Amino acid sequence: MKLLLVEDDMEISTMLKEFLATENFEVTCAGDGESACRLFDGGHYDLVLLDLMIPKKSGMDVMQYIRRSSIVPIIILSAKDSDSDKTLGLGLGADDYITKPFSVSEVLARIKANIRRSTRWAQTSEAAEPQECETIRCGDLMMNLTDYTVSNKGVNVELTAKEFEILKLFMQNPRRVYTKEQIYTSVWNEAYFGDENAVNVHISRLRNKLEENPRSPRYVITVWGIGYKLGEQA
Numbered sequence: 476m477k478l479l480l481v482e483d484d485m486e487i488s489t490m491l492k493e494f495l496a497t498e499n500f501e502v503t504c505a506g507d508g509e510s511a512c513r514l515f516d517g518g519h520y521d522l523v524l525l526d527l528m529i530p531k532k533s534g535m536d537v538m539q540y541i542r543r544s545s546i547v548p549i550i551i552l553s554a555k556d557s558d559s560d561k562t563l564g565l566g567l568g569a570d571d572y573i574t575k576p577f578s579v580s581e582v583l584a585r586i587k588a589n590i591r592r593s594t595r596w597a598q599t600s601e602a603a604e605p606q607e608c609e610t611i612r613c614g615d616l617m618m619n620l621t622d623y624t625v626s627n628k629g630v631n632v633e634l635t636a637k638e639f640e641i642l643k644l645f646m647q648n649p650r651r652v653y654t655k656e657q658i659y660t661s662v663w664n665e666a667y668f669g670d671e672n673a674v675n676v677h678i679s680r681l682r683n684k685l686e687e688n689p690r691s692p693r694y695v696i697t698v699w700g701i702g703y704k705l706g707e708q709a
Contacts (some may be wrong), residue, residue, distance in 0.1 A: 476590060477501045479520045480535060481511040482552065483529045491524070491699060494579045500586070508532025512540050520547055520672075522590055524582070525569075537574040542568040542638040546635050547592060551575070573674075589666065592636045607612060611646045616685070616694060618646055629684055637662055645695065645705040654702040678683045 478495065482488040483506045492502040503518065505511035509531040514525070523541060527534035538549055550571040571585050581603065609620040615628045623639060625632045640662045644653065655674045659665070663673070682689040696706040 476521045477503070477519065477520070478586070479503050479505065479511065479515060481505045481508070481524065481529060481534065482526045483507060483537045484526075485515065487552075491582065495583070495586075504668045506530075508534065511537045515541055515545075522548045522550065524550050524552055524584055524586075527551060534556050538568055546633070548592075548636070550582075550585055550589060552582075558668060563596065568635070570635065592640070592664075602627075613646050613649055616642075616646065629633060634681070637677050640683070641677055641681060642695075645703070649705045652698045652701050652704040658703065696697070 478500050480491055480502050481487060482491070482504070485506070488504050488506070492504055494637075495502050503514055503520070505514050507530045509523075511529070512532065523539060525534050528539070531687050534551065534553070540550075541547065548570045549568060551571060552573050552575060554575040567684070570589050573582060575587060601660065611618045611620065617626045618639075619625070620643070624637065625634055625642065637661055641658060644658065653661075658674050663705045678695060679689070680690050682695055685694045686692045693706045695703055698704055
């Protein structure tokens, strides 16, 4: 597995690179935003570890640059731990957020979890015999569980792994209302500790991609005081 580590603190960068090498990860390091974008364009990476406070081009700018062409998992590493920073980072396309100081074991666990989800999402059937596609249809939405694609009125919708998993949860159980805790534990496969930012931001991004008017959603609707469900018009 190849990782791109964007971190201007050489001590942290060296520590992470050496530790991850013992776990059989090939790590390429960038010390500033411009070199990060250049290295990303020149290689293929399974995941990006991205510090926000880097020179020449900010971590947020690097993330936006990557998201123009790729849905590779991005984990933010940052000393900024306010809710607004986490929400902004997740809103711009990050898949996870780790606050400094951190333990290398925590970083490793998050890397493996995000790569596992990304791999499961991107995997296509490798069976030798042709087989029918497994699909779910709810109104204008069609989800293909064989090649992990989604279309709305016949137009392909580009979703990240977590967005896909959240929508799949709703489409497979169209009458069920899910709390934020249930969504988090189902999609992230981790214990929920009351941090609503991750769920809120991914729901918002999903609506922006699916809805004609995200402020008046038809597909992913809020059940006030409880959580979210698939809209009856979907």
